[in-house]
Amino acid sequence: AVAAEAERLHQQRQHHLTATAATARRLADLTAEHQQHAEFALTPLGAAGLAAQLAALSAADDILQQKLGAASNQLAQDDTARERLAEGHRELQARQREEQRWQDLAEQIGSAKGDKFSQFAQGLTLSHLARLANLRLQQLTGRYTILKTPNRNLELQIIDHDQADTVRPMASLSGGESFLVSLALALGLSELAGYKARIESLFIDEGFGTLDPDSLNTALDALERLQHSGKMIGIISHVADLKERIGTQIRVQPGAGGNSTVRVVDVVGTETECCA
Known part of the structure; x- marks a missing residue:
């Protein structure tokens, strides 16, 4: 029984030594990794400092998102205003063409006395x-x-x-x-x-x-x-x-004393004296 107990303790000691060696190797790896991070100098802050910085960045991101939403709304309003401006410009051009038409008409026929229109x-x-x-x-x-x-x-x-x-x-x-x-x-x-x-x-x-x-x-x-x-x-x-070339004729023959003789000649050549 003593021999069996001694064997068990020996095996337990070997397991402990193996675990200790593995822990030592893991500690060496983490120490080397920690040394590498320290050499890179990514941040001088500790965990608490990093947590505080992350919270501040999150708050700033929220503010930026709000500003982005406001800018998007402004862009949408600007697009709407541009559309209204373009529509107003088209309407203005149409009215200018209509005005030019009336102006051209006024230049052609417009005058205070109406003589141009006449x-x-x-x-x-x-x-x-x-x-x-x-x-x-x-x-x-x-x-x-x-x-x-x-x-x-x-x-x-x-x-x-x-x-x-x-x-x-x-x-x-x-x-x-x-x-x-x-x-x-x-x-x-x-x-x-x-x-x-x-x-x-x-x-x-x-x-x-x-x-x-x-x-x-x-x-x-x-x-x-x-x-x-x-x-x-x-x-x-x-x-x-x-x-x-003329079928029916009225012939006027001047006479003496300022008198004239008027004869009507029909299509067949018959002459009829009308007055003297």
């Missing part, structure tokens, strides 16, 4: 008259086109297609050319004036004497087409060649 309205009417007259002018001659002078409300010009579409003033037309253009304008004016009231009659006083034979035939052909459309055409002229 000229502007007359210019629109003249443009419409030119379009109507050109339809008739094409029937008379294909050489010319009537043009309202740009930036001039009450002025007309002529485009000469036989001269590479040269724009000419009305005053440059010859007598025959002027008659054809005037006739086209008169016909256009009759259509313009007849917008609400039908004009059945058109009287032309002189002007045929300035036409050459071809221009005279062209003008009479146009008048005959106009007559066939239902209008009554009256021509006052001293041109003898017109007698062959």
Whole structure:
């Protein structure tokens, strides 16, 4: 029994020595690690100091998070303000364009006496008259086109297609050319004036004497087409060649003492004296 007890104590002593050696090695490792940390000098603070510093950093972080939230709100408000500013800028541009439109209109037709508006309205009417007259002018001659002078409300010009579409003033037309253009304008004016009231009659006083034979035939052909459309055409002229083209005539023959003889000639050539 004594031998068994001695053996047990011997084994217990060996275990104790082994544990002591392991503890010594662990202590050496921790001492070396502690020495290494001390050499790095990461912090001079102890555990209590580090805990206090961690608490202060946490509090500072909370404050920074609050500031970050406030900055985010400010950024959101800034985005909203920028959107409102952009919308206001677009609205301002739209109003400026509208203002410019009215300003341009005022420059064109605005005046204290109303004369600008009157000229502007007359210019629109003249443009419409030119379009109507050109339809008739094409029937008379294909050489010319009537043009309202740009930036001039009450002025007309002529485009000469036989001269590479040269724009000419009305005053440059010859007598025959002027008659054809005037006739086209008169016909256009009759259509313009007849917008609400039908004009059945058109009287032309002189002007045929300035036409050459071809221009005279062209003008009479146009008048005959106009007559066939239902209008009554009256021509006052001293041109003898017109007698062959006009069916019904009223001939005035001057007599002695300032008296005149008036005869009506119908389409078959029968003359009837009306008065003396």
